[in-house]
Amino acid sequence: MLNIKDFMAMDNMKSPKLLRMWLILICFIIILLIGINKVFYLNHYYICEGIIDNGYIKISVPTTNMGYIINNKKISIDDKEYNYSVKEIDKEIYNVDTILYQTISLKVKLDKSLIDNRVVNTKFILGKKTILQYIVDFIKGGKHD
Numbered sequence: 238m239l240n241i242k243d244f245m246a247m248d249n250m251k252s253p254k255l256l257r258m259w260l261i262l263i264c265f266i267i268i269l270l271i272g273i274n275k276v277f278y279l280n281h282y283y284i285c286e287g288i289i290d291n292g293y294i295k296i297s298v299p300t301t302n303m304g305y306i307i308n309n310k311k312i313s314i315d316d317k318e319y320n321y322s323v324k325e326i327d328k329e330i331y332n333v334d335t336i337l338y339q340t341i342s343l344k345v346k347l348d349k350s351l352i353d354n355r356v357v358n359t360k361f362i363l364g365k366k367t368i369l370q371y372i373v374d375f376i377k378g379g380k381h382d
Contacts, residue, residue, distance in 0.1 A: 270369075278365040282313075287359045289351055293324055293342045296359065300330065300337045305361050312345060313360040321345040 283305040287296040294314075298306060303326070312321050327340040351357065 274367050274369040278367055279371065281363045281366045282360040283363055284358070284360050287343075287357055289347065289353050289355050289357060290342075291353060292345075292347060294321075294345055294347075294357070294359065295340055295342050297338045297340050300339050303339060303341070305363060306341055306343070309361045309363070311362055312343065313362070314345070314347070314351070314357050317348070319345050319347070 283302060285296055285298060287294040294312075296306070307323060307326075310320055310322075312319050321343045324342040324344045327342075330337050330339050332338070
């Protein structure tokens with residue numbers, strides 16, 4: 238017949254196995270997350286809107302973000318990539334809600350389907366970020382472009 242000491246002995250044998258199983262599972266998950274972080278990179282974009290004007294794209298950009306456009310050579314318009322060059326940077330600077338903006342004209346060889354005076358969504362590829370970097374930026378409350 239079983240008594241309390243027998244049940245306690247059985248419980249003591251299950252606890253270390255259960256603890257080992259949880260530790261192995263946690264280690265496996267951590268290794269899996271590190272592996273995913275090292276393998277999978279996502280493109281990091283600067284996103285804004287522009288207007289097509291006589292084969293050029295005019296974009297109003299905060300002066301602090303001008304480097305994203307000037308130092309880049311590829312633009313994505315409606316999910317198609319194009320090469321571009323900077324035609325001109327307008328000397329006029331205007332202020333909206335304490336943010337200084339400047340207009341920049343980009344010379345892009347566009348498809349014939351893109352007509353003048355059309356507003357287009359533009360994306361400038363800034364580089365690649367890991368999933369972990371996006372999570373850390375989100376937690377810090379930084380930019381999530």
